[in-house]
Amino acid sequence: MYNFGKGDKMKITILKQGIHKWNKNKSNILDEICSTITLLKAENSKEKNIIIDTGNLGYEDEITKALKKENLNPEDIDYVINTHSHQDHCSNNYLFRNAKRIIGKSIWLQDKSHIQYNSAEDINIPGIKLISTPGHKPSHISVIAESDKNTYVIAGDAINLQAINSGKAPNQDYIDSTKKILNTADIIIPGHGPVIKDKKLEELKKAADQLEVK
Ligand SMILES: [Zn+2]
Numbered sequence: 001m002y003n004f005g006k007g008d009k010m011k012i013t014i015l016k017q018g019i020h021k022w023n024k025n026k027s028n029i030l031d032e033i034c035s036t037i038t039l040l041k042a043e044n045s046k047e048k049n050i051i052i053d054t055g056n057l058g059y060e061d062e063i064t065k066a067l068k069k070e071n072l073n074p075e076d077i078d079y080v081i082n083t084h085s086h087q088d089h090c091s092n093n094y095l096f097r098n099a100k101r102i103i104g105k106s107i108w109l110q111d112k113s114h115i116q117y118n119s120a121e122d123i124n125i126p127g128i129k130l131i132s133t134p135g136h137k138p139s140h141i142s143v144i145a146e147s148d149k150n151t152y153v154i155a156g157d158a159i160n161l162q163a164i165n166s167g168k169a170p171n172q173d174y175i176d177s178t179k180k181i182l183n184t185a186d187i188i189i190p191g192h193g194p195v196i197k198d199k200k201l202e203e204l205k206k207a208a209d210q211l212e213v214k
């Protein structure tokens with residue numbers, strides 16, 4: 001479905017796995033929340049260094065340390081892509097001063113660093129494809145990348161295990177986006193929690209077939 005050019009095999013590294021931790025005693029309080037932060041590292045001169053989602057405040061040191069291990073500084077990042085504009089996904093955008101920004105949202109700052117677009121599918125960055133995955137937010141976007149012969153989808157909050165397993169979705173777009181991602185990916189990097197692949201992915205596909213709008 002998505003054709004990548006020869007050599008478009010980016011190195012994909014999860015700098016931080018997203019967390020979403022409710023307080024044990026108070027069901028409406030989150031103790032900790034931060035999105036997954038993913039690095040796509042340029043492997044040739046044509047490709048770019050890309051960060052997908054930048055997490056919540058308080059994780060700056062963790063991010064810079066994880067980048068150092070990849071021999072990168074925040075200044076080396078060419079693009080920051082936010083799957084959507086929730087705080088837990090974009091609070092550290094400011095660290096990446098040289099990056100162009102692509103944010104899954106329907107209004108933009110009149111700011112040269114932000115790339116404005118009508119459809120995520122129109123954005124052209126070597127080595128990756130962007131797709132619209134509305135539902136969690138109307139303007140949510142996801143990123144497709146190829147690595148190690150696998151197709152990865154970095155899915156932000158468009159893939160939510162609890163929602164899929166509950167059988168209830170907030171809207172039809174959400175169901176459509178979930179199915180689109182499940183049918184595209186060999187490996188899903190969700191906005192919170194561990195990567196989804198193999199048996200887990202197959203189980204989720206079956207569960208997604210039962211999804212209904214609540
Ligand atoms: Zn989130």
Ligand SMILES: [Zn+2]
Nearest residue numbers: 084086136157
């Ligand atoms: Zn969100």
